Ligand SMILES: *[C@@H]1O[C@H](CO)[C@@H](O)[C@H](O)[C@H]1NC(C)=O
């Protein structure tokens with residue numbers, strides 16, 4: 001056992017009685033509270049529901065969101081909001097506020113999935129084999145909702161809110177294209193959200209640090225020599241070779257990745273959210289879970305407490321810590337080869353995805369997938385080529401939330417919804433191209449609950465039976481608007497790179 005992976009260190013809890021939980025100024029608090037009421041007004045709510053249903057009936061795939069883009073621009077025109085278009089083919093970038101720095105961005109993705117909707121309702125998808133099954137119709141609507149209520153308060157905005165309507169989130173890496181176009185230059189922070197049936201309506205969930213995994217795709221063609229199934233000695237069987245390839249790929253995670261992947265560094269740690277830690281501290285088992293260790297790149301960790309003492313009025317806990325930084329996944333989801341009972345085919349195609357949180361683990365997986373596929377195919381005299389499809393499906397980095405924005409989010413969402421509606425979330429192996437923004441500027445991504453326990457249970461994202469609880473729309477609109485406006489109030493001094501420049505260009 002490698003004891004270097006077991007690190008003990010001191011955790012110092014500064015327990016200040018009566019430290020206020022919220023740090024928003026009164027005017028900011030007032031403003032953000034009003035946004036939820038503003039978004040729930042019938043004229044705003046009904047307008048959002050109409051837009052969302054229109055989008056739902058006409059789903060468009062990545063980089064083909066032409067009608068969606070047009071609808072967005074028509075609504076922005078009606079609201080008197082200037083925008084840039086086209087950005088990244090179908091993208092639209094709107095601006096509300098002074099037109100000067102500081103700039104803060106709020107983002108919605110626009111694309112649908114290629115699948116058949118199975119929900120029978122009045123506003124079912126009118127396009128066969130296309131469906132908004134990931135809720136991006138709701139995301140676009142919420143950003144328009146935010147735009148509407150922000151426009152009503154434009155005079156109070158101390159800077160510029162940048163609306164990012166982004167194409168092609170579902171594998172197309174639209175976020176990367178938006179960045180490449182320079183569209184969010186000079187923006188100092190960005191917020192994004194995703195609807196989810198995993199939490200209740202009116203609740204949100206997220207975490208600082210790693211939230212979603214980095215993700216890549218691969219496709220491999222394993223070629224042999226086809227022939228009669230009854231005389232295999234005259235063929236080179238790619239089906240058997242592929243079977244071994246698939247099994248060997250599973251060993252990358254189960255046998256090569258460190259099950260704990262504990263790259264914990266020795267050192268001091270300052271912990272925020274002390275009250276939560278104290279609440280979770282389970283003294284009888286001397287074990288507690290600490291989910292918030294600032295913005296360090298730890299996916300999750302468990303702290304094993306072994307000592308507790310008082311020092312100058314502070315509680316000092318001594319603990320072992322095991323951090324699981326880098327869970328990994330390799331899945332083969334596609335397998336095509338042969339279509340007769342008695343014929344050995346010439347070749348087999350497989351495809352799949354691989355996920356990891358750290359860049360290092362991700363690169364290692366990529367390298368080993370290529371090696372394993374070609375070498376294992378060669379064992380059975382087959383040739384193989386591996387394609388990582390980076391053009392059509394760029395690798396997504398891990399979604400890593402900024403620690404300061406996490407505090408901002410907790411304050412704003414806590415004020416808007418009640419602090420008990422702001423949940424901590426475990427990291428997930430899902431992926432989001434929002435991560436491209438976070439590689440360049442501080443960004444924060446969170447989940448917005450929409451399950452109503454008194455109504456029917458909603459299906460998961462990407463299900464053909466997926467439904468949106470439309471009551472979620474005002475929550476998304478209000479959160480977008482509040483996060484942006486209060487961010488600007490808190491960061492008045494963020495440097496103007498080109499004072500007034502934006503306005504001239506509009
Ligand atoms: C594999 O590639 C080599 C070199 O191009 C070729 O000679 C051989 O026939 C190929 N084998 C199969 C099974 O395709």
Ligand SMILES: *[C@@H]1O[C@H](CO)[C@@H](O)[C@H](O)[C@H]1NC(C)=O
Pocket residue numbers: 282283284285
């Ligand atoms: C503490 O942990 C022990 C053992 O895991 C468990 O039985 C007990 O219920 C826990 N107590 C609290 C307050 O969570």
Ligand SMILES: *[C@@H]1O[C@H](CO)[C@@H](O)[C@H](O)[C@H]1NC(C)=O
Pocket residue numbers: 182183184185186497498501502
């Ligand atoms: C950002 O600021 C620079 C000046 O510092 C300016 O040249 C540039 O046009 C701005 N970017 C955008 C997208 O407006």
Ligand SMILES: [Zn+2]
Pocket residue numbers: 134170461462
């Ligand atoms: Zn999706």
Ligand SMILES: [Zn+2]
Pocket residue numbers: 134135136169194
């Ligand atoms: Zn999605």
